Amino acid sequence: MDLLPIFLDIRHQPCLVVGGGAVAARKVASLGRAHAQIHLVAPALTPELQAQADAGDLIHRSRDFKDEDIQGMRLIIAATSDRETNQRVARLAKAIGIPVNVVDQPEECSFLLPSVIDRSPVVVAVSTTKASPVLARLLRTRLESMIPAGYGRLADLCARYRDAVKARFADERDRRRFWDRVLVGGVADRVFSGHLEEADAVMARELAEARPSGGMGEVYLVGAGPGDPDLVTFRALRLMQQADVVVHDRLVAKPILDLTRRDAQRIYVGKERDNHVMRQEDINRLLADLAKAGHRVLRLKGGDPFIFGRGGEEIDTLAAEGVPFQVVPGITAASGCATYTGIPLTHRDYAQSVTFVTGHLKDGTMDLNWDQLAQPHQTVVFYMGLVGLAIILEQLLSHGVSPDMPIALIQQGTTPQQRVFSGTLATIQEVIAEEKPQPPTLIIVGEVVKLREKLNWFQKPSS
Ligand code: SAH
Numbered sequence: 001m002d003l004l005p006i007f008l009d010i011r012h013q014p015c016l017v018v019g020g021g022a023v024a025a026r027k028v029a030s031l032g033r034a035h036a037q038i039h040l041v042a043p044a045l046t047p048e049l050q051a052q053a054d055a056g057d058l059i060h061r062s063r064d065f066k067d068e069d070i071q072g073m074r075l076i077i078a079a080t081s082d083r084e085t086n087q088r089v090a091r092l093a094k095a096i097g098i099p100v101n102v103v104d105q106p107e108e109c110s111f112l113l114p115s116v117i118d119r120s121p122v123v124v125a126v127s128t129t130k131a132s133p134v135l136a137r138l139l140r141t142r143l144e145s146m147i148p149a150g151y152g153r154l155a156d157l158c159a160r161y162r163d164a165v166k167a168r169f170a171d172e173r174d175r176r177r178f179w180d181r182v183l184v185g186g187v188a189d190r191v192f193s194g195h196l197e198e199a200d201a202v203m204a205r206e207l208a209e210a211r212p213s214g215g216m217g218e219v220y221l222v223g224a225g226p227g228d229p230d231l232v233t234f235r236a237l238r239l240m241q242q243a244d245v246v247v248h249d250r251l252v253a254k255p256i257l258d259l260t261r262r263d264a265q266r267i268y269v270g271k272e273r274d275n276h277v278m279r280q281e282d283i284n285r286l287l288a289d290l291a292k293a294g295h296r297v298l299r300l301k302g303g304d305p306f307i308f309g310r311g312g313e314e315i316d317t318l319a320a321e322g323v324p325f326q327v328v329p330g331i332t333a334a335s336g337c338a339t340y341t342g343i344p345l346t347h348r349d350y351a352q353s354v355t356f357v358t359g360h361l362k363d364g365t366m367d368l369n370w371d372q373l374a375q376p377h378q379t380v381v382f383y384m385g386l387v388g389l390a391i392i393l394e395q396l397l398s399h400g401v402s403p404d405m406p407i408a409l410i411q412q413g414t415t416p417q418q419r420v421f422s423g424t425l426a427t428i429q430e431v432i433a434e435e436k437p438q439p440p441t442l443i444i445v446g447e448v449v450k451l452r453e454k455l456n457w458f459q460k461p462s463s
Contacts, residue, residue, distance in 0.1 A: 001129075002129050003111075003112065003127065003129055005114070005125060005127065007123065007125075008034075008075070010031070010034050010035070010036040010074055010075060011034065011035040011036070012035065012036075012037050013036055013037060013074040013075070014036075014037050014039055014072055014073050014074060015031050015036040015037065015038055015039065015073060015074055015075040015076070015077075016039045016040075016041065016069060016070060016073040016075070016076045016077070017031065017038060017039070017040050017041075017076075017077045017079055018040075018041050018042070018065045018069070018076070018077070018078045018079060018080055018085070018086075018089050019041075019042050019078065019079035019080035019081070019103075020040065020042025020043070020044050020045040020046065020049055021042075021046060021079070021080075021081060022046060023079045023103050024040070024042065024046075024049065024077075024079035024080075025046050025048050025049050027077045027079050027101075027103070027113070028040065028049060028052070028058060030113060030116075031075075031077075032057065032058075033118070036074075036075070037059070038057070038058035038059065039058070039059045039061070039069075039073070040053065040058050040059065040060045040061070041060075041061045041063065041064075041065050041066075041069050042060075042062070042080070043062060043063055043064055044062075045060065045062075064085075065080070065085055065088070065089060067088075067092055070089070070092050070093055070096070070098060073093075073098055074098070074099075075098065075099050075100075075101075076089060076093045076098055076099070076100045076101070077100070077101045077102075077103070077113075078090055078100065078101070078102045078103065078108075079103045083105070086102045086103070086105060086108065087102070087105070087108060089102070090102050090105075090108040090109070090110075093110070094110060099111045101113055106130035107130075112127055112129070112130065114126050114127040114136065115127070115133070115136040115137050115139070115140040116140070117140055117143050117144050117147060119147060119149060119151045119152035119155075120152055121152060121155045121156065121159065122147075122151045122152050122154075122155045124143055124147065126139045126140050126143065148192050150188075150191050150192035150193075150194075153191050153196065154183070154187075154188055154191045154192070157187070157191060157196075157199060157200070157203065158179070158183075161203060161207065164207060165178060165179070165207065168207055168210060169210075169212055170212070171212060171213070171215070171294065173213075173217075173244065173294050173295070173296075174212050174213050176244075177213070177296075178206075178207075178210055180242055181206075182203065182206060186202050187199050187202050187203050187206065190202060213294065215292075215293075215294045216291065216292065216294065216323070216324070217290065217291040217292070217293065217294045217295040217296050217297060217323075218291055218296050218297070218323070218324045218325060218326070219287050219288075219290075219291050219297045219299055219315070219318055219323060219324070219325040219326075220239040220242075220243060220296070220297065220298050220299065220325070220326050220327075220328065221299045221301070221305045221311050221314060221315055221325060221326070221327045221328070222236045222239055222240065222298060222299065222300050222301065222305065222327075222328040222330070223236065223301055223302075223303060223304040223305045223306075223309070223328055223329050223330020223331070223332075224236065224252050224256045224300050224301060224302060224303075224330055225256075225302075225303065225330045225331040225336060225414070226302065226303055226331060226332070226333045226335075226336030226337060226413055226414045226415075227253050227256070227302075227336070227412060227413065227414045227415035228336070228340075228414040228415060229253075229255045229256050229258075229259060231330075231331045231336060231414060232256060232259065232330075233328060233329070233330070235328050236328045236330065237259060239298060239326070239328065240259050240260045240261070240298060240300070241259070241260070241261050242261070242296055243260065243261065243264055243295075243296045243297060243298030244261070244263075244264050244265065244295050244296050244297075245264060245265045245266075245267065245290050245295045245296070245297045245298065246260045246261075246264050246265070246266045246267065246297075246298045246300060247267045247269055247283070247286065247287065247290075247297060247298065247299050247300065248266065248267070248268060248269070248299075248300040249268070249269055249270055249301070249302070250270065251301070251302025251303070251440060252300050252301070252302055253415060256300070257300075260298065260300070264298070267286070269282075269283050269286070280310060280313060280314075283314065284313060284314050284316070284317040284318075285317065287299055287314060287317070287318060287323075288317050288318055288321050288323050291318070291323045291324070291325075292321075292323065299314060301330070302330075302333070302440070303330050303331065303332040303333045303336070304329050304330045304331065304332040305327060305328075305329070305330065306327070306329070307332045307334075307356065307383075308356075308358055308383045308384065311327065315327065332356075333383060333413060333440070333442045334354075334356055334381040334383070334442065334444075336413055336414040337410040337413030337414065337442045337444070338381075338444065340410075340413050340414045340418060340458045341408065341410055341413065341418075341420050341452055341456060341458065342451065342452045342454070342455035342456035342457055342458070343408060343444055343448050343449055343451060343452050343455070344448055344451060344455070345379050345381070345444075345448065346379065346448070347447075347448050347451065350377070350379075350446065350447035350448050350450075350451075351377060351378050351379040351446050351447065351448050352377050352378065353377075353378045353379070354378065354379040354380075354381065354446075355372075355373065355378060355379070355380050355381065356381045356383065357373065357380060357381070357382055357383070358382070358383050358384055358385075359382035359383065359384050359385025359386075359387075359388045359389075359391075359392055359443065360383075360384040360385075360388070361387060361388045361391070365391070366388050366391050366392070366395070368395070370395045370396070370398075370399045371399060373395075373396065373399070374396055374399035374400050374401045378446065379444060379445070379446035379448050380444075380445045380446060381442065381443070381444050381445075382442070382443040382444075382445070383442060385441075385442075385443045386409070386437060386439055386441045386443070389409075389428075389429075389432070389443065390429070392443065392445075393425050393428070393429065396425060396445065397425055401425060401445075402425070403424060403425050403426035404424050404425070404426065405424060405425045405445060405446070405447070406422065406423075406424055406445075406446065406447060406448075406449035406450050407422065407423060407424060407425055407428050407443065407444065407445045407449060408420060408421065408422040408443070408444045408449045408452065409421040409422070409428070409432070409437050409441050409442070409443050410441065410442045410443075410444070411437045411438060411439075411440070411441045412440060412441075413442060416460050416461050417460075418458070418460060419435070419437065420452075421435050421437055422449060422452065425445075
């Protein structure tokens with residue numbers, strides 16, 4: 001982000017607009033909506049501006065711009081049709097640190113005026129950081145239709161109840177929870193449908209009936225999917241935006257973390273192979289302690305929390321200690337990687353079953369039922385199998401699988417960084433020696449891998 005979005009209080013503050021044409025008139029209107037004291041310097045005005053000047057809505061100096069006009073101003077907009085004048089205004093303003101905007105010359109600006117959706121007191125401002133004002137206006141139009149006018153009324157209602165809610169809940173987290181509930185529930189519905197008195201009554205009742213939580217929080221064990229943020233479920237997203245503490249590990253990509261609440265505390269608990277920032281027991285303990293301290297804790301896991309995610313262990317401690325929790329399933333890596341590489345995990349002709357196994361090495365070995373994994377007409381998916389790949393190949397071959405059996409390795413599946421390496425049990429090691437895949441990588445073994453040639457559809461965004 002190159003610019004800091006802020007909302008500036010300029011009520012009754014002197015603000016200067018240089019120029020008297022149609023563009024200046026639009027800027028005057030923006031400043032006027034924010035109740036600025038508007039000073040306008042221009043030898044001639046549009047009839048609209050003239051009328052405003054006559055009505056005393058702005059202070060007009062009927063002449064060309066002079067250097068001293070900027071003195072004492074809080075904000076300046078240069079909107080003449082003369083580039084040089086505009087640049088001069090900008091230079092002078094910057095020299096003494098007054099924020100300045102120059103129309104149509106973003107490089108001269110020290111601040112930009114966003115496109116605005118005004119649902120006062122709710123105001124949404126959109127900027128494309130100089131890239132395209134047209135795109136900003138387009139987005140504004142989209143948002144206009146998404147944000148009902150009722151949001152302004154809803155915010156008014158919030159303002160009216162603010163003190164009462166504060167008085168009712170000593171604990172700030174309880175307060176926040178109450179608002180979360182009210183703003184997506186019956187009160188908001190009634191405001192949006194125009195039933196304001198009813199909304200007031202419901203609000204008053206909810207407030208009277210609300211009970212402080214007694215300090216106990218909750219844990220949300222949430223599967224974030226394999227990497228593409230579009231694969232996060234609605235329920236996961238809702239909880240991600242409610243939680244005030246986020247406990248995450250390496251498998252959760254930044255674009256997904258960015259969907260959590262901005263002001264939530266984030267705790268990183270590992271774990272890279274052999275580099276566990278925190279032991280599993282300590283994570284279990286941490287979740288319980290945070291919830292007992294009253295937090296709504298989001299335990300965010302890559303893929304699905306109940307598939308090689310140790311999710312069961314984490315909530316075991318919670319259950320034993322009476323901490324409330326919810327679990328949200330996620331799209332597991334096998335599912336995500338298979339679809340994003342065009343490999344159906346089952347297929348009428350090639351695979352009647354699919355098995356997910358862990359290829360994680362314990363003391364340098366992999367204790368798996370190889371006889372079963374070597375059976376034909378199935379797909380075998382290895383999680384955490386990259387380091388032990390040589391053992392996997394050796395075991396499958398020695399248990400009778402053909403050296404021609406197709407195999408695919410998918411690195412960072414479903415993300416723009418996705419890489420796919422395929423071959424056969426006989427050839428894959430050569431490919432790997434060359435390409436050096438990195439974790440996280442998933443391994444799929446089975447005839448279905450061949451279908452990829454025809455069914456591959458995922459185009460990585462070129463970045
Ligand atoms: N709970 C997770 C799995 C955790 S085990 C799930 O349901 O997906 C970690 C292993 O998952 C990694 O070693 C890798 O084999 C696999 N994995 C997870 N995300 C992946 C991704 N985006 N691409 C490839 N493999 C992935």
